[in-house]
Amino acid sequence: MPLDRKASRSLLAASAFLLIALSTAGSALAQPEAQIAVNVEPRMVEAGGQLIYTIDAVTEGNHEIRLLREPGFVAASFEVVGRMTAPQFIIRNGNARRQLTITYTLRAPETGTYRIEPPVLQVGASRFTPVSLDVKVVETSEMPGITQNRNQNMYLEVTVAPQRDPYIGEQILVAYDLYVDTRQTRVRPRPPSEPNLDAFWIEDVSEQIAGRRVMVTVGARLLEKTPLRAFAAFPLQTGEATIDSMTAPVVRGGFFGPTSDENLMSEQLTVNVKPLPPGAPPGFYEGNVGRWSFSVNADTTSTRVGAPITLTLASNGRGRSSRLRFAELAAIEGTRMVNHTHDTKREVRDLAIYGTRVEKITLIALAEGTLTIPSLELSYFDPELGQYQTVASEPININVEAGELPAEPQAADQDVARVSRHRGDIAAALAARLRPIVDDTEATAYTARAIFTLPAWWAATTVPLLGILLLVFGGPLLRFRPTSRSAKNAKKALWEAIHEHFAQASEASNSPASGYGALIGAMHTYFTNMLGVPPGVVTEGELRPHLARHGASPETQAELLAILAACNAVRFAPRETLSHKDLAALTARCREALLRLDAELTRQGHKPSAAAGPVLAILLATGMLLAFAPQPLYAETPHDAPSSETTENWAQSAQLWQTRAQAEPQNALLLLNAGTALAHDGQYALARHYLERASLLRPTHQAIKANLDIVRQIVAHQATSARTPLYSEALEGWRFGAAISTNLLLILLSTALWAIFLALLARRLVKATWARRSATAVIWAAALTIALVAAGGLTRYALTHDANPAIIVSAAPELREGPSTYASLHKGNTRPVAGMMVHVIEQRKGWTKVEIADGVNGWMQAHELLGL
Known part of the structure; x- marks a missing residue:
């Protein structure tokens, strides 16, 4: 049935309205996610010098990126001498990404401080305005860091951005860069030293610059700039703060040519840290420094009495989110708070620290009606603007219907107690399997010490060695004796x-x-x-x-x-x-x-066999004197430790055995007793230290192996980290080398020397052919044994001489990014725990750099470790 004209017009208008609505909704749903960044380098330049201003815009998807307004170069009196645009469109794994980079080359005006107003960009249907940037133009003589190194072909420079006096808590970038004249070939920097930045809380951002090399113009020279280290630093107190110099060893030459080593050192800088200005808003916390956003959301707009309501307070921005604090949520009438948690995340982007803080507050509605969550505020100080900023959320109304209130929560946390008790039960059960303390008489016996400390072993090795030398070289010596x-x-x-x-x-x-x-x-x-x-x-x-x-x-x-x-x-x-x-x-x-x-008679002289009897008698007498020589005296220590074990006073027993082990550090059984007593006393980290040392001396001793294995299991059960290895991967070779028994090698060496000596003596005294052939076979077998002993010793040395193992003995160890208590804590699943064995990389001023896993390293205080 055909429609009349009025109906057609109505239908056409409705269709157009629907089309416009769908288009508007589609564009609203398709708001692009973009990242806009601007940068100018350097921030301090000499009058008439050049600087680079960069606009970098990135968006996911195929959204158009347009520059609507140029940066404020003209208003800031900068002359644009070059402009380059580099658009990119990338498709990776089915995802599209568009990027636009615009680079301006500017010439600086007269001296002064200038602010470059930001550009305006449009990404899709959205507009973005990044931050403004300040540039300081000074005379050439006022440029920092201009020293005689500038006139050389290679130097190390430290720079600080922004190039102004920072505020306390403000994020600054400290970068150490190597500059090399492009005419210099085959220049290779080695790992630099760690600068002392104790006046700052530091976050290492060097990973973002690793491997980057750029060409820069300094004066009239073209140099290659190689970034070495970069730190995001946050001043901890007002006044002068020192940025320490860095030393970087550099190798020049090579590739079949001569090489030379040089040590380059950067300058030491001092910055003046300003306090936050007056006029802070009420409730402002001094840690809220940076640039932050703030939002408050509720998980529902309608609920009933007794049901939970979760409020999410979120903030993200540039700065330390771990220092960021929200204002306390005042008590809301008609609700009860049952839970309050918070979480922070850290991200490194564009050589800066960005973070997110999320707090979740769980409320229980207690009455019907309309529940209003009031507006919440976050106040922070923006150092780039030099002003305090306050961001407020909108009030949230929640409709509460009738319901039933839950029971009051119990105060006791039985789950935590149960978990702690379970972990303690496992440790106690494992400790009960420890081998008993070695008897005092056996532990202090002469043979309990390391074999190379025993005079008897030296006698047993020196006697056959001297005998071999006399039998082999005695003839020539006697032949050239002086004649009366x-x-x-x-x-x-x-x-x-x-x-x-x-x-x-x-x-x-x-x-x-x-x-x-x-x-x-x-x-x-x-x-x-x-x-x-x-x-x-x-x-x-x-x-x-x-x-x-x-x-x-x-x-x-x-x-x-x-x-x-x-x-x-x-x-x-x-x-x-x-x-x-x-x-x-x-x-x-x-x-x-x-x-x-x-x-012929003069050339032959006296035959060695004629002196074999006297030689053997002299050597045996020498060996007896060495074997029964007075033994080395050790410090007198109390010997009442066994009575402590009978009364199960393990704390006293551990202290006494430690004293005796320290007096005789080469006595494996005293180390075993100290480690066993410490394990019974619950000091598992220190127990592992003593037992590992005992294992180095006697790796095949059954009691040492058994107790060390039990302590390692206890340490593994005590660990609460998500990924906690008992050993650093760098110590795998050391573990294999340490398992080679030094005592066994030394006993084999002494036995082989005696076999060679007696076989040579038999060849001199016995004329029977079969006896001489048997002696020759013994000599070859003993020589092969000595070669195997040498191979074992060299293998042990090669696997252990570069390793530097240590045991973490602190109950709450902390792994930091730098050698300072102000350096940030290591982030990741692999964390240090008491009793872990780590590889020591470097030691400096009360700090030790360790590697706890493959690629995971950091700094710990020296007192938290005990080396093996």
């Missing part, structure tokens, strides 16, 4: 007599038989005086064993016996006729053979 003058004269007279016999043989030209007799006389003189051969046995048959026993070579033996046979043949066989020519040749052969024999 009388012995030299006697030998000289002997050779004169022998040469007279040779002269007689040479002159017996008419009677060869007498000449051969003279040769026999020469040999007889040498053999009886030098070799001790009886006169009646200087014959061919009797002489050979004497020559062999004294070490004459087979060639020399054969030559001498042949000469003796030839002489005897002529002497005792008159029919043998020999010419004078044969006599002269035989005389020369005899002279040469005797000289060669004398050289």
Whole structure:
């Protein structure tokens, strides 16, 4: 049925109205979420110098970003000498993101302080106006940090932003940057020192600048700027505050070329911290410094009597949310407060600390009617504006219908007591499984100490080592012994007599038989005086064993016996006729053979086997003297600890055993007793310290291993952190190296040395082939054992020498971002607990930098740790 004209117009108007409403609602629902930031660098510049002003706008989605109004450069007398626009559109994982960056290059006017008014940007249908920025223009001579380093090719500079006197509690940025001339190649900075910023509460924001390098112009030079460290610092008191200098080691050169190390140091700066100005609003808290938003919301607008109502007070902004406080909520008629919680979050953005504080207040409606939550206010001081600001919420009306009131809450918190009691029961049950205290006689025995502290071990090692040296090198030493003058004269007279016999043989030209007799006389003189051969046995048959026993070579033996046979043949066989020519040749052969024999005997000297018996006797006597030498005296300590255990007075027992363990720090059993008594007394962190030290000395001792494992379990149960390892990951190698027993290596070393010494001695004294071969096999096996001992010792050293373990003994340890009580506490699930073993990285002025997990490190006070 066709519609009339009036109805058509009405329908058309309704459609248009609906379309406009839908469009308005759609645009309202599609309000973009944008981040707008402006920055100018530097904040202090010399007259006529250049500075960079940057606008950075980011929005999620495909919303258009437009610049509606330029920043107030003209009004501030700045000259724009360059402008660059960089739009970006990024799609990642299906999410669109649009970004617009506009960079202005400005020239500074005359000296003075100028404020650059912010631009106005439109993102979608919304408009945004960021903050205004102040720039101070000064003369060149007034520029801070201009020193002789500026004229060098490399220097370290510290900057503070904003470049004005900060207010107490205001957030400032302290940055340490390395500047290097671009013409310098292969310059590598190493980790810098930690500056002392005790006058500030500091938050480390260096992660945001790690790896960034930019080119900057300083004067007429182009430099590469490398950020090293950056801190968000909050002054803690008014007056002068010192920003400490930083030292950064730098390596120049390398890559197959020469290298050089340099230490660069920044300047020390002083800032004047101003107090907050007068005129604070009523109820203002001095910690509310920054720029904050504030909102109050209720989870319902309609409820009934007895039902809970949750109010959420939220604030977020730039500053320390942990210091932010809301005004106390006054009692609201017709309600009862049953719960009040708060939570703070911290975020690092654009090298600044941003935070959120949320408080949740739970109320119970007690009466019907309209419940009004009054307007709440948050007052804070904005340091950039230098003014106090107050943000107020709107009143909230809640309709309360009839209902039933709940019972009054009980005051006792039984759940907390139950949890604490359960944790204590577990610790007590584990402690009951500890091995008992070692008997006092055994704990103070001579063998309870570390083996390298025992004189007996030194004796057992020194004796075979000296014996090996004497057996191997004793021959050359004896061979080069000094000879007395009388012995030299006697030998000289002997050779004169022998040469007279040779002269007689040479002159017996008419009677060869007498000449051969003279040769026999020469040999007889040498053999009886030098070799001790009886006169009646200087014959061919009797002489050979004497020559062999004294070490004459087979060639020399054969030559001498042949000469003796030839002489005897002529002497005792008159029919043998020999010419004078044969006599002269035989005389020369005899002279040469005797000289060669004398050289062989001199070169050989006394055989080591001849001195083996006296050497062994001397070494054994030395070992007995060392083994039974007076033992080192330790401090006298009271020995009434066992009576303390019988009465279960573990506190007294722990104190006594600690005193004795400190007097004998190398006694593993005293350390074991101290750790066991401390564990029974409930001091589990200190107990672990003593037991870990005992395990380093005796890692294979069963009682030490058992009690240490129990204490580690107790420490794990006592921990309340979400992720609390018993060891730092940096100590994994140290744990493996510490498990290698030093005592076992030293015992094996001593045993192997004795085996080599006795085997060498056997080879000198025993002539049987099978015995000599067995001794050789023993020597090789012992040498292999020594090589394995050396490998084990080197492995232990390589795994443990760089590690520096320590036990946290404080009941409530705190891990901070810097070496100061004003540094912020470490944020994260992995937190230090009593009894945890950590890796010590650095120590400085009562503070220790530790690593408690992979990549998780911070500073603790030195008294909270005990090193191993």
